[in-house]
Amino acid sequence: MTEFTYKVHGLVVSCDRPLSDLDKVTVSAPADIAVSIDKNLTLPQLPKDVWIDCNAADQSVLMDIPDGPAFRIFDGTTIQYDPREGGENRLRAYLLGRALGAALYQQGRFPLHASANVFGGGAVLFVGDSGAGKSTLCHALTLNGAGLVADDVCVLSPDATQLFPGVRRPKLWQDTLDEFGLSSGGLDPVEEHQGKYYLPNDTQDMPSSMPVSGVVLLEQGTCVSLSDVSREDALGLIARHSYIYTLIPEMGLGQSFLDFAIKLSNVPFYRLTRPMGFDYLDETVALLNQRF
Amino acid sequence: MDSNSILSPDPNIAFSQVEDEFILMSMDNGAFYVLDGSAAAVWGQIQQSKSFSDLVAALVQEFDVDQATCEQDCTALLEDLIAKKLVSVA
Numbered sequence: 031m032t033e034f035t036y037k038v039h040g041l042v043v044s045c046d047r048p049l050s051d052l053d054k055v056t057v058s059a060p061a062d063i064a065v066s067i068d069k070n071l072t073l074p075q076l077p078k079d080v081w082i083d084c085n086a087a088d089q090s091v092l093m094d095i096p097d098g099p100a101f102r103i104f105d106g107t108t109i110q111y112d113p114r115e116g117g118e119n120r121l122r123a124y125l126l127g128r129a130l131g132a133a134l135y136q137q138g139r140f141p142l143h144a145s146a147n148v149f150g151g152g153a154v155l156f157v158g159d160s161g162a163g164k165s166t167l168c169h170a171l172t173l174n175g176a177g178l179v180a181d182d183v184c185v186l187s188p189d190a191t192q193l194f195p196g197v198r199r200p201k202l203w204q205d206t207l208d209e210f211g212l213s214s215g216g217l218d219p220v221e222e223h224q225g226k227y228y229l230p231n232d233t234q235d236m237p238s239s240m241p242v243s244g245v246v247l248l249e250q251g252t253c254v255s256l257s258d259v260s261r262e263d264a265l266g267l268i269a270r271h272s273y274i275y276t277l278i279p280e281m282g283l284g285q286s287f288l289d290f291a292i293k294l295s296n297v298p299f300y301r302l303t304r305p306m307g308f309d310y311l312d313e314t315v316a317l318l319n320q321r322f
Numbered sequence: 323m324d325s326n327s328i329l330s331p332d333p334n335i336a337f338s339q340v341e342d343e344f345i346l347m348s349m350d351n352g353a354f355y356v357l358d359g360s361a362a363a364v365w366g367q368i369q370q371s372k373s374f375s376d377l378v379a380a381l382v383q384e385f386d387v388d389q390a391t392c393e394q395d396c397t398a399l400l401e402d403l404i405a406k407k408l409v410s411v412a
Contacts, residue, residue, distance in 0.1 A: 262356050265345065269352030284336035284349040291354075292338055292345055 035061065038126070039134065039141075039185035040194030040239060050218075051126055051199045051231065063133050065125065068110040071100050082128075084280040091132040091277070093124070101129040106136030119228075120221055126197055127183060131273045134185060135281055140290045141273040144184040144245070146193055147176040148236070149322035152243030153193040155184050157271040162248040163306060166206050169229070170311050171318065173210075177234035183273055190293035192239040198232040209308045243322055244298045251303025254313045256321055259299035265291050267299065323397045325375035328412045329368045335408055337369070344369075346408055355408065364399055368409065374400075 036043045036052035043052070044061035073094050074083050083092045090104035098116035101124070103109050109129050113121050131141045144155040145168045154176075156164050165181070172178045180196025187194070204225045207214055217227040247259065247267055259267070268291040269275060278287045300321075304310045331337060337346045344357040344365045357365050363385070367377050378392050385392075403409040 262354055265347070265354040266352070269347065269354065272352070275352060278352075279334075279349040284347065285338075288336040288338050288345065288347045291347070292340060 037238075038194075039130070039139075039180075039183075039196050040187070043130075049122060049126065051122060051197050051228075053198075053231065063107055063109060063130070065109045065111065067113070068102070069112050071102050071110060071112045073100055082132075082274070082276070084277060086280065086282070089136050089281050091136070093128060093132070095120075095124050095128075099124055101125070101132075103129055103132040103136065106133050106138075109133055117222070119218060123220060128274060131183060132277060135274070135277045135283065138283070138286055139185055139188065140278075140283075140287055142184045142186070142268070143182065143271045143273045145181050146179040146184050146196075147171040148179050148240060149176050149243065149319070151237075151240060152322065153179050153240045154243055154318070154322050155193070155245045156248055157245065157267060158248030162250070164248060165200055165202055166209075166308075167248065167311070167314065169200050169202060169206075169210065170315050172200070172232055172234075174315050174319070176319070177236065178232040179236060179240070186242065186294065187239065188290070190290055190297070191242060193242050194239050195236045198236075200229045200232070201226055202229060203227075242294075242297050244300060245294070246300045246302050246318075249301060249303045250306050252305060254304040254310055254317055255302070256317055257301050257303075259301050261295050264295045264299035268294055323374050323393075323400060325373065325378075327374045328371055329374060329377065329400065329409055330371035330412070331365075331369060332407050332410045337365070339366075348407065350407075355406070360395065361399055361403075364396060 034045050034048050035055055035057055036049055037055045038052050041062040042057050043063045045065040046067055073092055076083055076094055081094050093101040099114050099121045100112045101109060111125060134141045144157045145164045146153045146155045147168055158164050168178055178198050179193060181200050183196050185194055201220050204214055214227050220226040278284060304314050334349050335346050337344055342362060344362050346355040367380050378396060381392050382389050404411060
């Protein structure tokens with residue numbers, strides 16, 4: 031069987047199908063996580079609106095994505111998938127997002143719902159509620175020379191000081207593409223008819239990991255400003271922007287998550303406010319360049 | 323507060339000591355609390371369960387405080403911690 035090998039979040043991932051979101055690597059070491067197809071996954075009966083089930087005894091996770099693939103993730107080393115319906119893009123998005131996220135939790139790692147760009151050799155993570163403008167700002171920063179380190183999911187070293195490059199393929203909505211003067215023609219849609227598109231992978235060279243120089247919360251405001259965040263608020267942000275937070279209590283990882291969050295709260299946290307829209311994007315990018 | 327009441331961290335709480343503070347996290351909702359000063363002293367005593375009377379006795383011995391004041395202050399603090407579901411009482 032053909033096997034494709036990739037590096038993401040500091041891990042070697044092998045897969046029995048190509049994952050165009052990632053850069054292929056040649057390694058002699060065994061994969062940290064092996065991904066393979068299994069068209070006979072047995073799924074539990076889940077209540078309506080519940081798509082994830084965690085076995086408290088062995089921490090294995092089953093995911094039943096509506097109109098999409100199913101996954102079984104166990105030992106932090108193995109992801110089995112059944113493509114079912116929804117197509118290749120939906121499969122890849124969930125595989126590299128939630129399924130990989132669950133495997134990371136099983137390894138005792140704590141993925142964050144954040145995107146990151148590199149400034150002068152250090153990584154700055156951006157968190158914010160859906161619609162806060164992470165993708166737009168990160169793309170503007172990338173165009174400005176601050177390369178994209180990770181889109182949507184960031185995975186740090188266990189001591190929370192280093193960031194590993196993640197999926198470096200930005201996703202933008204049609205109206206954002208328009209503002210950047212880009213055409214969606216020829217771009218891969220994230221999902222059919224959703225109006226969100228994958229840009230080509232950022233190909234700027236990245237080191238295998240880089241120190242974290244800050245975490246920035248994006249919020250809407252009346253002017254462009256950057257202010258400090260207290261440690262208590264920083265801790266709350268880390269929990270609120272954890273990727274699939276529900277897995278932390280379900281897997282009994284509360285204590286190790288707290289220890290990780292405390293380490294991460296030693297990094298400077300900032301609140302960045304700015305009016306939404308493209309008019310203030312240049313000013314925002316300039317402010318971040320000045321700070322980092 | 324009954325002097326025989328057994329006080330312990332709520333099972334849904336994770337906590338960690340950082341220098342002279344305790345940082346608590348509610349696993350239900352990811353809320354964090356930082357306890358410092360006298361609150362940290364109380365948490366340090368009850369982190370492995372303790373009766374109210376043993377808690378007060380330990381604090382009276384450690385700090386320059388009389389028993390009545392200590393009981394009063396501890397009751398007020400513990401009521402707050404119990405209301406926030408950080409401490410369970412048995």
